[in-house]
């Protein structure tokens with residue numbers, strides 16, 4: 070197996086030396102205090118279990134505009150497809166909408182305080198396109214931009230670096246044809262240029278797009294998400310193409326309009342394939358599956374082409390590609406962001422593809438969302454597969470976290486030990502990737518606080534902070550205390 074740069078031994082050696090020094094100091098202090106040496110020395114040795122992350126590792130939290138902001142009619146914002154969809158009867162859990170959500174449009178200073186209390190160094194949030202360009206294109210709305218300037222200022226005042234997602238599914242309703250139109254890709258690039266021009270003096274990292282499959286396939290094929298259409302495969306593939314084209318055009322627009330050195334990438338929930346058994350054949354099968362099954366999105370961006378397998382599988386339904394498109398789509402990135410939640414398992418086999426994806430048994434464990442199967446090794450294989458296939462310069466985990474059936478106890482606490490279990494295990498596996506020298510630079514936990522969980526409304530809670538949606542009170546859960554400890558130690562244990 071080829072590693073993505075550096076050696077395995079380098080960082081491990083340093084780590085061990087640092088830990089050893091600490092252990093000696095601790096044992097010496099214990100002796101001075103008159104404690105029994107063998108016992109204390111043993112206790113100190115247990116510190117060898119400390120899994121420290123690299124220096125300058127960015128710890129953060131993520132949110133998205135429509136899930137937290139509310140204030141949907143304020144200061145010139147016009148509707149996005151999610152306003153329309155959530156207000157359409159039968160589309161979301163109990164008809165719930167993001168009209169108010171966490172009211173972060175007004176309470177953002179409080180939210181920054183939550184981040185500050187966690188001690189994190191980064192906040193990943195998204196911009197509502199239709200706040201800044203109410204019609205998607207044409208005249209910008211200065212009041213919309215001003216809100217994000219206030220948020221950025223507040224973060225910087227608190228030494229928290231802003232990481233901005235330009236598109237987290239809330240497409241301006243006014244854009245004719247939505248993602249069915251190639252013009253939308255161009256409109257996105259113009260919007261990206263405007264944001265880069267106005268915010269890159271203070272924002273160093275931009276994500277073009279969050280999770281392609283959720284607004285293409287779920288929006289236009291299954292109809293589960295906005296705009297709720299069920300189109301035939303050929304049209305869906307064209308929509309997917311418009312979406313990756315939008316990403317590529319935005320990368321160019323940010324580079325042309327942003328401060329030099331601005332870092333550009335995306336936040337993608339690539340489907341992650343875990344080998345069923347750790348032998349070379351299965352590991353290769355997992356790599357092959359990762360490349361082939363993500364062909365319309367991450368593979369296209371990383372390689373500047375659609376795989377032969379994808380084009381063959383889709384046949385006459387394959388996307389129509391104009392000259393120059395693939396080069397734009399394949400614009401080199403400064404980093405890849407991965408939203409990691411749930412694994413798929415693959416096994417090598419003798420089919421033409423060389424792998425098959427395992428079916429899941431009914432007993433496979435999951436969290437509070439039906440789709441959220443628990444397999445903490447997913448985060449290690451996400452980093453490893455993507456790195457081994459494409460060698461990105463840098464990687465961030467741009468989302469990871471879980472829903473849990475949180476309850477408030479009589480004394481007002483939220484003891485979400487299941488969420489702590491989920492997070493601790495994922496970070497342990499992420500540490501493995503870091504210690505093997507994969508270029509993993511940061512981790513953004515989904516989510517800072519409970520929020521509007523799309524079609525599931527407010528019925529699923531992903532936050533480190535419990536939100537009472539009647540009073541907008543935010544209460545740290547046990548997992549928030551736990552995360553603060555991880556951040557302050559830059560380690561899990």
Ligand code: GBH
Nearest residue numbers: 133279280283293338408410440515522531
């Ligand atoms: C992320 O998606 C999103 O970026 C974020 O906005 C969201 O709040 C968070 O995860 C938690 O869900 O309803 O059966 O069609 C994670 C990937 C893909 C998981 C779509 C849910 C819908 C399954 N998501 N999927 S279904």
